Amino acid sequence: MCGIAGFIYADRNRPVDPETLVAMAAIQYHRGPDGFGWQARDGVGFSHARLSIIDLNQERGRQPFISADGRLMLTQNGELYDYQRLRADLTARGDRFRSKSDSELILHLYPRLGLDASLPHLRGEFAFALHDREQDVVHLVRDRFGIKPLYWTEIDGGLVFGSELKVLFAHPEVTRQFDSAGLYHQLMQTMVPGSTAFAGVHQVKPGHVVSIERRNGRLQISDRRYWDMPFPQEHERGAPGNQTQYIDGVRERLIEAVQLRLEADVPVGCYLSGGIDSCSIIGLATASTQGAVKAFTIGFDNADYDETPIATEMAQATGADQEILRLDATHLYDHFEETLWHTERTIYNTLGVAKLLMSRRVNEIGYKVVLTGEGSDELFGGYPAFRRDMFLHGLDHMPPDERREWEAMLAESNKLFTGAMLSEDTIDDPALRAKVGFTPSCLQPWLASARRVPDLLHPDRRAELAHYSPGAAIAEALDQDALQGRHPLDKAQYVWIKTMLEGQILTWGGDRVDMANSMEARPPFLDHHLAEYAATLPPSMRIHGRTEKYVLREAMKGLLPETLYKREKFAFMAPPAHTDPGKWAAMRVLAERHLNSDAIVQAGLLDSQGVDALFALHDAPDTSVATQTQLDAVINHLLGVQILHERFIAADIPAQARRKAAELGWRA
Incomplete structure (x- = not known):
């Protein structure tokens, strides 16, 4: 896992400033503290901040890569699995690899197959930029579910891209201002797929390729989809098959997905909550490694939201070495501003803060990689909304x-x-x-x-x-x-996969708060081979009677403690602010700073009277608990947009990025 950055100018002869490339790498140092690199040619510049997981040799694995014939330049973030088999096949055909990096595989597939025919061979979570000098095009490619982030924006006579928004903003020509519709969606939580809060800044959509081709001194930008979740039409399903067939099919594919994601040149642990998703992953990881696996669990000081008892039962059943990070809800808002710097969007629940603190603990004890349970609910119908x-x-x-x-x-x-x-x-x-x-x-x-x-x-x-x-x-x-x-x-x-999964779970609940502490999360459930099989399952195998994730429960029955096998889905989240007086008081401290009338006027985003009225409604004695929960989320978003303005618009990010490069000693 790493951070990537770069830009392409319409004029091939326009000089590329290497200091800007280095600054764009430096501001995402947290994504790749193990080294950096940059390359520039023909009005195209790429840079890379490296987190070493596969091939720890710093020189051999340094990106951006340039192909032996000079045609291709590549910078990649993420992991490709099953790459050894593909490398062996390509080597037998005469290819010679210069590193042990999984990323280099792209430089060998592309000339043989072209981009579209290469993508089906790429298995994992990834985002990459590929410059083809022969065709004079840069391709920006994102994995099928959007596990890895990738953003882009146009500037005068060019286009800038990067793994994080702050990377784009480190380029001095990128404009930083809120988009009004984007602001609206920040305050309501759900983003429009492919959009951001900032004007003119886009995401490469999951399963998409954005191609930037130079023609007659201009950039031609195209966007195409190469993969989508392939649910069949109802008339195509036919009669349901034998249950055993589906259960075995899920089990076989999940085992393979876990085993592939255990591949690393550093230790691999597991996140462990009280759900069947992460418990299944640690059970399979333990069986695959035939040894104790390090397990990381978040514990909350509110029994309604705390899952440590069941997580501990699973850890004991598998012999895992469990690390429990117990969090006092009153302290989560102490790290709220820091979390927003990394999420780069508002968050409705302080689970994002808790995840950031957990990834910090993972990093402190020497782990760079964990397996996670994200994606199971999306594939097997686990959320309450699906049952409804x-x-x-x-x-x-x-x-x-x-x-x-x-x-x-x-x-x-x-x-x-x-x-x-x-x-x-x-x-x-x-x-x-x-x-x-x-x-x-x-x-x-x-x-x-x-x-x-x-x-x-x-x-x-x-x-x-x-x-x-x-x-x-x-x-x-x-x-x-x-x-x-x-x-x-x-x-x-x-709909959930296109909105909540990509825009929330994999963003502020996943990559952004994990990589804030140089920690790579690998979700086996989002292996596209497993996902494509899950799409073929009859609805009754996902929600069977009143039991959600039925097929997964049956597939993992031998691994799970009976209490967990029978347990209803529990959506993992931190206690909302209103549930704890101390947490509410901590939130009010932030509100006094960011939501006072002077701060609101200075940012020019909100209305003071509307903000005051919302707090009054929250505190009214006849306001229901459900409404308070909803208002807690809105208040977090109000805080969020003010913090985003302070950190991303009012601040001088290009200067910050150059100072960071100097501090690290990273030079062009």
Whole structure:
């Protein structure tokens, strides 16, 4: 895992400033503290900050790589698995590799197959930039689920890219200002796929290639998809097969995905919560290594949110060496500003802070790599929102008595997450209903929050967005062909994958807070071979009766303690601020700094009266717990946009980046 950066100018003869390339690498030093490199040619410059995991030799593994014939230049972030088999095949065909790095594989596949035919061979989590001098094009490529980040923006006569927003902002020609629609979505949590909070700054979408080709002194930018979650249309599924077939299929593919992700030249540990996802991963990792695995667990001081008892039971069952980081909820806001510097977007829950503190602990005791359980809920229907959508839209002919039983079960099991992961009231968005067939439950709490956003915006921003529909913007970004004719559960999972998975779980809950402390997280469940198989599973194998992730439970039954095998899905999150007086007080300290009238006027993003009214509603005696939970999230977003303004717009990031390079001794 590493950080990448670079730019391409429309004029091939325009000089590339190497100091800027070095500064762009230095400001993401946390992603790659083990070394850096840069290359420039023909008006194209790449740089790289390296975290050594495969091939620890610093010189041999230094990027950017240039192919032996000089045609290709590559800078890559991430890991490619199963690369030894591919290297052996290419070596037998006459190729010669100069390093042991998995990244170098791309330089050998591309000339033989071309980009489009090479991508199916790339298995893992990755983002890379590839300059083809012969075709005069730079390709920006992101992995299938967006596990690794990659951003880009245009400047006068050029384009800049990087692993993080601050990397782009380290280039002195990149404009830094909030986009009004992006600001709106920061305050409501859910981003439009492919967008950011900042004007003119885009993400390379998961499973996409952005190609920048020079023609007649101009840049031609194209965006194409190379992979998508392949849920079949309902008429294509046919009759369900034998359950054993599906259970065995999941088990075999998950074992392979875990074993591939244990490959490293450094020790590999596991994140371990009380869910069947991370417990399955550590169980398989233990069986594969035939030894004790280091397990890292977050413990909260609120019993309703603490999963350490079950995690400890699993650690003991596998003989894992468990490290528990016990967090006092009142201290999470102490690290809120630091977390926002790394997430580069607002967060609704301080779980992101807790994850940052955990990755710091992982780093302190000498680990660079952990396996995680992210992706299981997306593949196997684990979230409460999926059960709700399955019940409402996929079980239309349920008998009345059974329907009432389902309603009672959902009301009880969803109580803790209403207001955050589930909406207190049903929200029906016309644009989403037209695109999806219904308004997915996973989006409803944030659409409910969106109703509060206009009153919180600065009057000028409010006027600009007077006719803006966030639901319509999200709907427009979803692929109609991927939704048409699919089962309601497939649709619900697809929308979550395109919004919440990429924009939240893999971003501020994953890569950004892990790599803040130079720590690589590998999610075996998001192996695309496993995902493609999971898409073929009948809905009843994912949600079987009232049991979510049924096929995974059965596949891992021999590994899991009975209490965990039978346990209902528990969405991992930190206690909201209102649940603890000390945490609420800690949040108010930040609010006094960032949400006072002077700070609000200076930033020009929010409306003081609207902010004060929202706090008054939160404190009102008749405000429900679910509404307080929703308002906790909105308050975190209000803090977030003010902090983002202070750190990314008001600050001189190009100067910060150059100072960091000087501090590190990184020179062109």
